[in-house]
Structure formats: C-alpha cells, structure tokens
Amino acid sequence: MKKIKLLSILGMIILLFTGCLSESDRAERVLQKHLKDRYGEEFVIYGMGKRAGNVRRWYEAAVVYPKSYIGTRKENDSYYWGKGFVELNNGMKGGDTYGGVLLNESANEFYGKKLKELFGENYLAVLDVGGYYEYTDFEKEMNKRKKSYEKSPNGMFPPISGGIYIFGRVENDKDREWYRKQIYEFIQFMKETGTFEYVALWIVIADERVLSDEFIVNNEDKEKLVEIYNKKDKDFREQRAKIMKKYTKSYDETLEENIRKRTENILKSHLYNPNGNNVGFAKLTYYNELLVTPLYSKKYIKSQYLEDNYRLKDYDKEKDVEFTEEFY
Template sequence: MGVVREKKKIGWPVIILIILAPFILRFAVGLFTGHDIEDVRAKIEEHLYEKYGEEFVVTQIGTRSSRGKEFYQARIYPRSIIGTNREWDDYYCASASVSKRSFGRLGGVGDSYSYVNRNMDVEEYLLPEIKNIFGERVLIKVDVAHEVTGDGSWWAGYKSVSLKEVRKDIAEDPERNRIILDLDVYIFDRIEDEKEKEERRKEIFELVQYLKEEGLFEYLEMRVVFVDERVLAPSYKKYKYEISASRKVNEYIKKEDKTVNLPPRNLRKKVSKVLQQEVNEMSEEELLASMRKIRKDELSYDGIRKWNCQYLSPIYSEGLVKERYTSSYNPETINKYKEIKDIKIGTNLEYIYFK
C-alpha cells in the first residue's frame, strides 16, 4: 500500500505575491525602461480637462531631455476641432510635458495651450470690429505675447489665458507687464483702382486708431494683406500646384524698375482667366464659405501671400521697432500713424494675376 502524502497548502504570502506579480513587473519595467505611455496620456488628459474644461487629443508622446532631466512630451489639441479645418492646423495645437521621476513615478504636467487659448480669445475680441471696418471677406491671424519683468532689464513670457487677464495685470502693474501683438489681416478682395486704394487706406488708418484706443498699439506689428479673391475659386488648388511646379522666368517690372522671378506669362494669363470666370459665377455666400475653409497656417508668405497678395500695408509701432528692430529705430523719423497719409500701401511684385 502506497504512502499517501499530505498536500501542501499555499500560504497567504505566496497568494499575495501571485496577485501582486503583474503590478510588480509593471513597476520594474517602469523603473528600468520607462513608464506606460497610456499612463502618461491619461495624466495629461486629466490635467487638460481640469484646466480648460474640455477633452483633448494627446498624441505623438515621446521622451525629451533638457539640462540633464528627462520628460515626456506630447502634441495636444481639443477634441472639438476634429472634423473641422482646424484639425490639421498647427495654429490650434500645443504641447504638454510630464517629468519622469524615480521609481516609476510621473511628475506634474505642464502645457502651452494657454498661448493658443489666448490667441483665440484676442481674435474673437478683435474680429467683429475688423469686419465692421473692412467687410466680411476677412480672416485674421493673431500671435499675442504677455510679457513680465522684474526690473525692466529683461522680459519673459507669461502664461495668461485671456485678454482680460492680461489687461488686469497691466492695469495693476503697468511697469512690469506688457502685451506684444502680431496681427495679420487678410482681406480677400482685390483693389480695382486708385480711388478704392485710398478708401482702403482710410480703413487701415481707422483700424490703427481702434488698436490705439484698445491699448493694443504700443507693441504692434501688423500686416494688412489684400488678396486676390480668385484664390476662393474651386479650381484654385489645382492651379496652385501647377504654378508652384512651373519653371520660373525673370520678368522686368517697368513701373518699379525691378526684375522678378515669376511663373510664365501664358500660365498666369490662363489661371487669371479661368479663376475669374469661376469667381464670377459664385455667390457672396459661396465666396465666404470658401474663405472660411482656409487654415491659419495658409495665412503666410509661403501659403497664400507670395503669388496672390496684390497689396500689402505693414504697420510697426514705435515701441515694437525699438524692441524688435533696434538697428532701424530712429525717434526722429519713426512713423506715429497720426494721419491717413502715414499709412503706406505697397505693391507685391510677385502678384501673378492679370485683370
């Protein structure tokens, strides 16, 4: 008869160890190889929801290092812009970071979306008056900085989230707070003659006076860009690529006594004619709908401005020139924009269209 052996019972310490094994393994992996990406994503998402009151997409999570310290960094944008023309526009995106700590811990979260939020807030504030001055065919691009200082010898960016907050800080301590405004105003309506050009000059002057009244002129760099409305035609994108790929030729501009590198005249004439015919058949509502599809990252020299800008009016306040373009600053000749004639409207020599 065989000997019956008594089965050994598994003790509680062993059971607890078995239960905790996955967590211990995860901790060890985090300790030696990094944290779980989903934990990083969840921490950033929670931070952003608590701070801004809406859900964000947190993507492209990777590791970075600065001054010997490692941290996670991600690209972020609100879920609310998914499916709109803002989704792939860098203007509406920001970054968030989480510091890496020892023993698998994650540090606090920091983000730069406050800058995006502030830009949108200022845009929302300015756009109604700008449309009131120039009409509905207007898009604007804002880049506003709130800077603070200790003794005036240095200035650093501050993460205020709204124009109201910036103004409050300036009102309380004007010597240590300032607002720097970069403003691009794109008007999708070409100027037909000198009479209309003078009317536009008056409108730009009106905008400058408005910005002065609002306390937004002291550190201002602004471009008022008059864009040919043919960019709103359905076939514009097709011809845009054809123009970009074309072999450029030197063309002498007699009126300006300058030679410019432009697409071939035959191509320019064809594009001008075809797009004008399309625009003639579009209603104002269709033109505005087409304009609203234009992304912020297209409102640039390499985007719309290079070939399609007819006229450009640059505005630089004295404070901005003194701060940003020191070598050009001359208090005796600086433009104060006190009269309509102080508004200069220059021709874009790279403008490709024919009437």
C-alpha cells in the same frame, strides 16, 4: 472585515496594474488627466517623448488638441495645436501650451468685429499673442500685461504678431486709398482699446479671386504666378492681372456665403506659422498680394532697435499707413 480585505485586494490589483505601465504610458495618463481637468474635455496627444537637460527631466508631447477637433479643419491646422509636458523631477506633473491657442483665438475674435465692419466678411485674423500668459481671455490678459509694461516702459515685451489677411480687389489708386483709410480706422480702434502699443504684425490685401472655384483647381496658373513673382519680372503686375482676369466671372458667380465658408476653411498655418516656417504661405497669397503694410508700434521698434529699418509713426494721419508692396 470582509470589506477591508476586499479593499486591500483591489488596492494590490491597482498597484500591480500601475506597476506594469511603462513610464511613458504613465506620463501620457498624467497629461491626459491634466488637460481634462484644465479644459473640461478629452485631448488627442501625439509625439510623446522623453527629454532631459542638465538637471531637468520631462516628457513632451509635440501635439495636443481637443478630440472635438477631429473631423474639422482645426484637426489638420497646426495653428490650433498646443504642446504638452510632464515634469519628472518632483513626481509627475502635467503642463501645456494649449491655453495660448485659446488666447490667440480670443484675440482674433476681439478684433474680428471691427475687421468685419471695415472690410466685410472676407478676412482672416491669424494673430499670435506671444509670451507667458495668465489668462486665455485676450482683454483680461492685455489689461494685466499693460500694468506690468507701464512699470518698465523701456523693457522688452512679447508683441501681438501674426497677420490680418483681407481678400478683396485693388484695381486702381482709388481702391488703394480706400484700403489705406480702412486700415487707418482699424489702427485707431487698436489705439482706442490700448492694444496698438504692443503690435508687430502685417496686414495683407490679397486678390479675392484666389477663392474662386476655377482658380482653386488650376495648379498650372498657380505655379506660373509663383514663377513670375520669384523672377521679379518687371512685367509681373501686367502678367498677374492678365491671369487673374480669367477668374473674375467664376468668383462673381460664386455665392457670397460659399466664398466666406471657403475663407473659413483656409488653414491658418498656411498663412502664418509662429515658428517662422511660412512654407504654405506661397501656396495661397504670396503671388496675389495686392497691398502689404507692416504695423509696428513705436514701442516695439525701439525695444528691438529697429529704427534703421522702420520709421517711428504715431498713425495720427492716414498717410502714416504705408504699403511696402503695391501689385495692382
């Protein structure tokens, strides 16, 4: 009897405590539990606010990411942030988009081994696997999507977008042709794995010397490069080459492992932002793009009615890899 009475008192205390919490506090607790149950770890939640449509009501967190990110570059990189939701219409039920972050990372890893084989260590894959997803494993997700795409071959589909950034050196036509061949080989890998049909991304070859110790701290030269690029100066190539030549020794003297570490510490959101705001892009490679090529599959071009802008190509020969910019 005493035990029953004690449980009743505890129950009343819990109900009283719960009643004292605001709706937003309860929503955040629901979201935190949802994230913990789904991903097995505690999350940071920012910007929790109430939203309402004609019928639907919900709370939305602008940013969610694992607490394990704290103190790492991912904490400050929006590429690794998801959003959180708590539906109110049918009781409090949590949801999130962080699984899309894991899916993007899985895609980066999937292509990463081939990119390393073809281009070496100094690359960054910043991919965005758009659309509704069922799996956070890229291969599983693409196998599932391909089956649905095959049922409606002319329908719309979310492409693999974003960019692949290679840090290297292009000083003559021979270098340019080497990169053309390597990019062609990468496309063949995408075709072999059945993922090239669904791409709309860019490959950028950027001057590796932007990673040198001296260039990183020289804001004057960075601003000068942006200025002459924006002016579309006809002597841009020569001016750029003259400025960057100063950093050849600084780059060559930097240990390779330090260069790779610096590449890994670049904020991916400064290279690609799926929301279209690529403000940070100019700060890193905009003025030092040596070669740029769009990889748009035939299926994507047709689905978006872009035939007037992009040529339909099978990429069965190296010359199908065309550069929209050549600054070397």
